[in-house]
Amino acid sequence: MKLKTLGAALLLGTMPVAGVAETYNVTVAAGHPPVFRWVRMISEQFIPTVQAQLEGSGHTINFSEQYGGAIAGVGEELEAVEAGLAEIGTCQALFDPAKLAVQNVTYYTPFVSDDVRQVATTINQMHETNPDMTRAYAENGVVYIGAPIGIDDYLLMTNFPVDSLDDLDGRKIAAPGAAINWLSGTGAVGVSGNLTTYYNEIKTGVYDGVIVFASAALPGKLYEVAPYITKFGLGAQYAGSLCANEAWYDGLPDEVKAALDAGADAAMTWYHDDLENFVGIALTKMAEAGATVTEATPEMRAQWAEGMDNAAKTWAEQLDAQGRPASSILSAYMDAMRAAGATPLRDWDKE
Known part of the structure; x- marks a missing residue:
């Protein structure tokens, strides 16, 4: 360090x-x-x-x-x-x-x-x-x-159009930290990445897209190399x-x-x-610069969510075993968000 x-x-x-x-x-x-x-x-x-x-x-x-x-x-x-x-x-x-x-x-x-x-x-x-x-x-x-x-709602940005989840099969998609787990079940190959390298690595073919948020995608000019923006509602963080x-x-x-x-x-x-x-400005400006912004259908969102591994459960159990009460934190967070009006596509704490 x-x-x-x-x-x-x-x-x-x-x-x-x-x-x-x-x-x-x-x-x-x-x-x-x-x-x-x-x-x-x-x-x-x-x-x-x-x-x-x-x-x-x-x-x-x-x-x-x-x-x-x-x-x-x-x-x-x-x-x-x-x-x-x-x-x-x-x-x-x-x-x-x-x-x-x-x-x-x-x-x-x-x-x-x-x-x-x-x-x-x-x-x-x-x-x-x-x-x-x-x-x-x-x-x-x-x-x-x-x-x-x-962190504002995460998007999928790719150098190819995404009309269905089948389009992700075999594609290399970068994501930060634990967000790599979000790609389980999609057929995509998750690659660890960060904002400082996304642009060049998409441009040079290291991967085909990224999971990223709009407020960083615009200043990072990611729309130049990954012009297909699909709003899946992966969630704010x-x-x-x-x-x-x-x-x-x-x-x-x-x-x-x-x-x-x-x-x-x-x-x-x-x-x-x-x-x-x-966030709204970022999406508008990327569209004006030539990006294609689409909203995933409810069916596509449900398919992605339902096909994912429950990484939250595994994460919580591993930390619980170390004496860190992650399961109670997981339940407390999900309960609080539901009480605030959120409608999760999966109740990660109850499975």
Whole structure:
């Protein structure tokens, strides 16, 4: 792991004294560059809100924003925060599944909901009320702050038309992390990939398409190499949140903790407002650029969902055996989404 700044000893030597007016120097880390919305929310909403909340309190924070791998790469943020190399960071569950295993519950439950705000809100509420969700943070020396990173409804983008699931047979389709499981039963060959390589690898024939979301597909110009966009409603997802170093956070006065909470809440609202506004624009612009956007029929969606392995059950049972209560998290998430009005194509927790 590449970690390029001072060690935890420096952090421990600068612990604040509760009740005394302080100026805090706080480093915020993200592996992704600031072009990504979940990094932009820190600069554009989280930090300004925290500073506004602290006005008149006697406390101030000087933020040092370290993005794009300056301190930690994608998936290394939690370790950087745990070590005290940054006080706050984007703890990316999707890219750190070993440490934040149960946080990946949405990626094992496709076809639940395309409502990204509801998915993010549900996961945020579970963190606030379910100790089984926050246990993973405590075990790794960090504290959940909030600002959940929701990912808009995943699409299938290919360099060939998809009129039926039979068209996927033998095709190489890239997907991130656990989303490879979504391809089971389709006949497609799942390939692990990520946003940084999708364009070139489709262009050079490494694979024939990707499972991706519209808000990333447009800026990544994926429509140029995979112009057939099929909306299957694979589902909105949760990828990560802001977290803080536990020792540092525990030493903060209540006013500063409250300011961080307010900043996270404001960032969550800003992020999902901006994301929801952009998704429709992204699909329209890709169509205007020559992409063919189609909606999968209910029959195609049902066929895909019914043919999938229940990876959620396997995932949960494996984690349960390790003492991590994934089955209860799976049930809690599915129950909460159904209560919020979602109509999953499969009840992954009940099979």
